[in-house]
Amino acid sequence: MLMLTTIHGLMTDDALHERLHGLSHNDAVETIRLERQDMQRHRLRVETDKGTICAIALPRDVSLEDGAILEIDENRAIVVRAIEERWLELVPRDAEAALELGYHAGNLHWRVQFRDGRLAVALEGPEQAYLDRLTMFFDDGRAQRADG
């Protein structure tokens, strides 16, 4: 297990960019793919795309971000990449339905964005788990999926 306790910089930093490029020619750049929720963690056990088991343990005042380089030397680099977020977009029928939908989403502690009269819900688990919670809105037409 490889212990990683610092962020050396970002993939986009000029100085590191070149070194990464060099390492990539030797197939020596390993990637850790993380969901947005997991990016918030300071400590977690993960596996790179090449199968290296890593123990990430960052100081409390340092946060993971997309492109963070957790290890870089002559032989290898390890970078973190964010997995793109999935959203469920909902269209409320009218103002009354929008209020109810907003209240419902808040009650369930869903993370949301307001997009031009639509409510976008961040999917932090299987989509079906979210749809199951919305059946009463779909059933009586108070809301529908943007793409459905």
Add this chain to the structure above:
Amino acid sequence: MNNKPASAARVGIGGPVGSGKTALVEQVIPRFARRGTRLAVITNDLVTKEDAERLKRSGLIDPERVVAVEAGACPHTVIREDPTLNLDAAELLELKFAPLDLVLLESGGDNLASTFSLELVDYWMFVIDVAGGGDIPRKRGPGVLQSDLLIINKSDLAPHVGVDLDLMIAEAEAVRGGKPVIVTNCHTGEGVDAIIDHVARDVLFDS
């Protein structure tokens, strides 16, 4: 290993009122002590320090290493929306008892929707109990779905409350998409060793 973590791991223990969170803390303290994990505990109660007092009196841990945070309002507020009080408490404990390996945070008893902020904890478990109903996993509460580890406690009560424990476990595993589920009896300590193993592997990194 080449280097050491700069701070102690922080592990949350949440779950509905009375599911056995403090009983679980009482079970894990001696187990962590035995494996040499240097530990402190933060409890969260609504308006009292009941759980902290109970742990301080337990004789299981130096009373100084137990600190109470009073939520004052909904217990989830201090573990999710604004965890400042808990962050401060954890930092103080780490300073006072350096070096610590682990800070456990027991949330105040709440409902099935309570979750921990990952800014506050590195890892969290959600404790439900058999007597709360065999259908709890099926209800897919955020605590059941999102926790890193789900504990089904009070296994001894299953025959008394007419719960099919095997079915409850199977449904919990199904809704959690592969994340671990552990069955415990916090009176006897059955199942508790497996919890220590998960914490050691996933956040202590010393197993």
